[in-house]
Amino acid sequence: MRAGHRRDRMPQPGHPQDDAAVEFRGVSRRFRLHHETRTSFQDWFIALVRPRGKAEEFWALRDVSFVVRRGEALGIVGRNGAGKSTLLKLVSRVLEPTSGDVLIHGRTHAMLELGAGFHPELSGRDNVYLNGSIYGFSRRQMGERFDRIVQFAELERFIDTPVKHYSSGMFMRLGFAIAVHMDPEILVVDEVLAVGDAAFQRKGYEALMDLRARGTTVLFVSHSVEQIREFCDRAILLQEGRIVDSGPAAEVVDHYLRTMQEQAGEIAILRVRAIDRSGLPLDAVASGADLGLEVLLRVPPGGSTGDLALGLDLHDRAGTHLFGSTAQLPADLPAFDDLDPGTRRVRSVVRGLPLAGGTLTIAATLQRGALGTTEPLDRQETQVDVVGRWTGRERGILRLDHDWEWETEADPSATGPHLEHR
Amino acid sequence: MASQALELVQYRSLIRNLVAKDLKVRYKNSALGFLWSLLNPLLMMVVFTFVFTQLLNQHIAAFPVFVLTALLPWNWTATAVTAGTASLVDNAPLINKVYFPRILLPMSVVLSTMVNYVLALPALFLMMAIFGRPFTPWIVEIPLIVLIQAIFVTAVVLILAPLNVYFRDTTVLVEVGLLAWFFMTPIFYPVEAVVPHLAAWMYRLNPMAAIVEDYRVILYNGAVPDPLFTGRTGATALVLLAIGWLVFTRLSRNLGENL
Numbered sequence: 001m002r003a004g005h006r007r008d009r010m011p012q013p014g015h016p017q018d019d020a021a022v023e024f025r026g027v028s029r030r031f032r033l034h035h036e037t038r039t040s041f042q043d044w045f046i047a048l049v050r051p052r053g054k055a056e057e058f059w060a061l062r063d064v065s066f067v068v069r070r071g072e073a074l075g076i077v078g079r080n081g082a083g084k085s086t087l088l089k090l091v092s093r094v095l096e097p098t099s100g101d102v103l104i105h106g107r108t109h110a111m112l113e114l115g116a117g118f119h120p121e122l123s124g125r126d127n128v129y130l131n132g133s134i135y136g137f138s139r140r141q142m143g144e145r146f147d148r149i150v151q152f153a154e155l156e157r158f159i160d161t162p163v164k165h166y167s168s169g170m171f172m173r174l175g176f177a178i179a180v181h182m183d184p185e186i187l188v189v190d191e192v193l194a195v196g197d198a199a200f201q202r203k204g205y206e207a208l209m210d211l212r213a214r215g216t217t218v219l220f221v222s223h224s225v226e227q228i229r230e231f232c233d234r235a236i237l238l239q240e241g242r243i244v245d246s247g248p249a250a251e252v253v254d255h256y257l258r259t260m261q262e263q264a265g266e267i268a269i270l271r272v273r274a275i276d277r278s279g280l281p282l283d284a285v286a287s288g289a290d291l292g293l294e295v296l297l298r299v300p301p302g303g304s305t306g307d308l309a310l311g312l313d314l315h316d317r318a319g320t321h322l323f324g325s326t327a328q329l330p331a332d333l334p335a336f337d338d339l340d341p342g343t344r345r346v347r348s349v350v351r352g353l354p355l356a357g358g359t360l361t362i363a364a365t366l367q368r369g370a371l372g373t374t375e376p377l378d379r380q381e382t383q384v385d386v387v388g389r390w391t392g393r394e395r396g397i398l399r400l401d402h403d404w405e406w407e408t409e410a411d412p413s414a415t416g417p418h419l420e421h422r
Numbered sequence: 423m424a425s426q427a428l429e430l431v432q433y434r435s436l437i438r439n440l441v442a443k444d445l446k447v448r449y450k451n452s453a454l455g456f457l458w459s460l461l462n463p464l465l466m467m468v469v470f471t472f473v474f475t476q477l478l479n480q481h482i483a484a485f486p487v488f489v490l491t492a493l494l495p496w497n498w499t500a501t502a503v504t505a506g507t508a509s510l511v512d513n514a515p516l517i518n519k520v521y522f523p524r525i526l527l528p529m530s531v532v533l534s535t536m537v538n539y540v541l542a543l544p545a546l547f548l549m550m551a552i553f554g555r556p557f558t559p560w561i562v563e564i565p566l567i568v569l570i571q572a573i574f575v576t577a578v579v580l581i582l583a584p585l586n587v588y589f590r591d592t593t594v595l596v597e598v599g600l601l602a603w604f605f606m607t608p609i610f611y612p613v614e615a616v617v618p619h620l621a622a623w624m625y626r627l628n629p630m631a632a633i634v635e636d637y638r639v640i641l642y643n644g645a646v647p648d649p650l651f652t653g654r655t656g657a658t659a660l661v662l663l664a665i666g667w668l669v670f671t672r673l674s675r676n677l678g679e680n681l
Contacts, residue, residue, distance in 0.1 A: 031679060093521035097679045108521075116519035121447045133436035134522050140465055 019219040020105060021186050022091055027100035028241075029061040029086050060086040062241045063100070070106075070185075073218040075232035075249050077225060077256040082238040084221045085190065088112060091219055092188050092189070106185030106217065109135060112177030120164035124155055124174055127163055131178050145181045153177035154200075169319070173200060176302075180207040186217045191273040197317040198359040198383045205231075224254045226271075260298070267303060267377055270296040270343065272364040276382040285390040287399050290352045295364045296336065297344040306331030308377075310346055311365040317358050317395060323350075356399045357388030426671070429523050436492050437520060439516040440530035445537060460539035463494060467549050482612065484553035484642070490546055492609040493642045497577050497632060498539035500600050506531040507586050510674075514681035524674050525667075528579040536572055541640030546641065556644035563647070567636045570652070574629050574659040580666030585679050586674035607631050625651075629658050 021277055061083045068074045076084050089095040090102050092110030118127045118132045128149055131144035134413060150159050161169060179187075189208065204326050208231070212218055220232055223381040228249055230375055237245040237251035237259075245255050262266070274282040275292040306329070313324040329346065336345035362384065366377045388399060430437075433628045441555060449455040470486040483486050508526040510517065543564075548646045550557065567621055587591040607630045632655040 094518060096675060110520065113515075113519045115517045119443055119447065121450050122443060126446070133433070133439040134516070134524065136436070137434055138435045139438075184473070271574065373449045412574055 019070045019140050020067045020103070021070045021072070021107075022074075022219065023101075023103040024064050024066050024087075024090075025101040026058060027061060027090065027097045027102055028065045029083075029090060029095060030098040031058045031060055060239050061090070061097075064241070064243055065248060066236055066239075066243065067101075068217055068219065070217055072216045072234065073212055073220060073232040075222075075228035075235035075252070076089075076219045076238060077228060077253060078238035079119075080176070080232050083241040084238060085112075086241075088190050088219060088221060088236070091186070095350060104186065108186040108188065108190040109177070109182045109184030110178060111179045111190060112178065112188065114172045115163075116175070118163050118175070121162055124159040124161055124166070127174070128159075128178060131175075131219065132182075137182065145300055147172075149177045149181050152181065152203075165244075169197065170201075174201075174418070176204055176207075180204070180211060184211075186219070187211060188219045189223045193221060194321075197319060198361045199317045202383075205359045208416045225256060226341055266297050267300065267305070267308065269364055269366055269367065269378045270298050272296075272362060272380045272382045274362065274382065276346075282384060284385040284387050285353060286356055287355055287386055288401070290350055291350045291384070293344045293348045293350070293362060293364075295348075296364070297333070297346065298335075299342050301342060303342075304331045305329040305333050305344060307368055309367045311363075311367070312348055313363045313365070314350075315361040315363070316355075317361075320397070322355070322360075322397075352401070353386065354398050354400055355386045355388070356394070356397050357386050360384050360386050360398075424498060424522070426570060430526070433523055433526060434524070436526055437530055437533065439639075440526060440535065441534040442641070444534035446463060446658075448534075448538075456541060459538050460545045461537060463490060463542045463545040464548070466493070467545075474645070484555055487546075487549050487553045487555050488638070488642055489610055490549060490644075490655065491638045493634060494542055495571060495634060495637055496604065496607060496630070498535050499571070499578075501538075502532045502535040502575045503578055503582065503596060505535065505580040506575075507593055508578070510583045510587050510677065511681065512591070517681055518678055525670055528583040528670075529576060531538070532572060532576045532579055536568070540568070550641065555642060557646040558646075560640045560644070560646045563640055563652075564637070566656075567633060567640070567647075567652070570656045570659050570681055571633050573656075573663050574633065577659065577662035577666035580670040584670055584677070587677060588673070590601075603628070603630065607634055621645075629655055631660070 032034065058365075065089065066084075067076075070301050076087060079085050089108065090105065092108060092112060093104075094110070094112070094306075100315070107263055107321055117131050122130065128146060129139060132145075133139075150156055153176070154373045155170060155174055155177075158166065158170065161331065163174070166174070187208075205227075212231070218227060218232075232249040234247060234250040236243050237252050237256050237258070245252050250264040256268075272293065272295045275286060275294045276282050276285075277290065277292065279292070279294070281333070282291075294311075295310060299303065299311075308329045308330055309326050311324060314322040316322055325344070325348070329347070333344040333346070335345045337343045360383065361381055363379060365379045368377060426464040445456070451457065452458060454461065467486045467490060470489055474480060474489075507529050510524065515529055517527075547557075582592060582596060606624065606628055608616065608624070613624070613631070613635060613662045616624055625635070632651065636647045636652055636655070639645050
């Protein structure tokens with residue numbers, strides 16, 4: 001059978017899964033690794049004179065078969081280089097399979113990179129139409145969606161500005177807004193939820209939930225396994241191009257985390273979250289209250305945390321760096337979990353959080369040696385809502401503990417009202 | 423092949439938007455905008471008029487018109503071939519992220535440069551009037567010649583664009599090739615100036631020579647081109663287009679891997 005894509009809406013004869021939206025049948029994809037790529041005639045002529053033997057082959061996917069039913073959300077997990085991206089590119093037809101068949105039943109939209117195809121010199125408006133047509137949408141179809149897209153991207157004021165003047169956040173927001181308004185039957189999502197500020201990320205996630213609720217089939221890749229656990233019905237685990245597990249998302253994610261843990265030598269952040277005094281997870285914290293932060297680390301057997309530095313950084317929704325602190329970890333953090341001796345816990349408390357309100361992004365960064373001098377080993381983020389009680393007389397992003405005090409005229413040392421900090 | 427053609431119809435708004443993008447970007451940041459399409463040939467004309475009527479001694483009547491009838495279509499071919507060759511490599515990020523018929527990238531380059539050429543034609547007509555060249559009804563045949571040229575240029579670009587993906591030197595070779603091609607096309611000289619037994623070969627091997635000659639017969643001579651001659655050129659262009667299509671479909675299957 002010839003390898004290739006088929007995009008028929010008719011059920012395959014002799015095939016029981018009529019409700020399949022995406023089907024892989026024994027799909028393999030090979031890449032040729034040219035160690036010196038012959039992209040010039042000079043190299044080509046040299047190669048004629050001095051043959052270097054066959055190019056090394058690399059199989060990104062081997063004999064992969066699976067079915068995604070209509071309306072289902074499939075998560076794809078696996079380490080870097082396991083074949084996740086290749087798989088998504090096959091679904092979105094950017095790549096063709098080397099052997100096997102990829103069957104797609106329905107209009108597919110791939111969010112592999114937001115804003116791919118934007119032209120910097122054109123306005124946001126022109127780019128919306130241009131981008132739409134790249135995905136096969138007519139001017140009229142885009143016109144119907146235009147207002148909703150602009151509103152979703154929160155770019156009403158800037159839509160006629162050339163996108164070269166956009167911030168990267170604005171650029172991504174527009175790309176994301178276009179993608180979720182294309183009413184795809186099959187949506188391919190690759191790591192695009194880390195767009196913009198925390199508020200927009202939540203909005204984006206909700207938009208995806210919306211699409212899913214309306215019956216869109218979703219193929220989802222994310223570094224956040226928690227998102228996959230939450231968003232997907234089923235998941236597949238890829239290892240070196242093969243499917244090693246498939247089933248309910250939660251089980252496959254657990255399996256994936258276990259295999260990650262077994263791969264010794266790598267220290268990583270398992271989770272970062274906000275907690276209250278008793279150690280329970282928090283979604284929201286009151287302004288002025290204590291905020292606990294908990295970081296779980298995975299340390300391979302026999303591993304030491306002695307040379308590690310853990311940084312915690314707080315950003316507000318506009319991306320302002322509010323505060324950061326780094327701790328040099330002691331070598332022998334006690335194990336946190338009896339079942340898994342490799343898990344360590346680090347806690348930090350911010351006393352009397354002096355923030356006015358809004359979404360707070362907490363980033364934990366793990367590094368060897370001093371922070372900022374080497375590539376981080378791992379980094380994870382979480383969000384917490386700070387709930388402020390506004391009196392109507394206060395402004396700003398901080399909420400400082402303050403008092404007003406007046407002196408009467410009888411006191412000669414007073415020059416007027418002043419703030420007294422406690 | 424039929425499904426490919428159907429897909430092109432489905433993506434027709436992309437062709438239109440890519441062409442519109444090319445034109446908008448070209449005239450962005452210039453005060454006169456698309457007027458440059460008209461002004462450019464007029465300014466060239468001023469230069470030619472000065473050089474060829476005042477500086478050099480030559481005997482061709484209305485020489486600026488003589489040159490421009492051939493130079494404007496040549497410029498279309500040259501810009502289309504240059505930009506078309508680079509069209510796939512230039513859009514590598516897009517090709518790696520989104521599926522759409524890749525053939526639209528080189529095709530849209532040919533179309534946007536064609537629009538530019540057509541916008542310049544009024545300037546040529548103005549010069550014809552100034553130099554007193556005849557306007558004959560044969561001018562209605564111009565769209566046909568434009569079509570033949572568009573088919574021919576598309577064929578060339580369909581072969582060069584994917585080739586450039588595998589051998590990036592193609593861009594440099596195309597530059598040199600265009601210079602040689604320019605001198606082997608009767609633009610600044612009449613075809614009568616070519617050694618007689620080679621003139622026929624020039625037409626056979628270089629469709630641009632035949633296309634340029636057709637424009638010149640209609641616009642400069644005010645005559646009708648030999649239908650057989652035009653027909654042969656058109657047939658050659660169509661055969662080349664079929665070859666270009668095959669080459670493109672074959673070479674572009676694994677673009678994503680090589681960009």
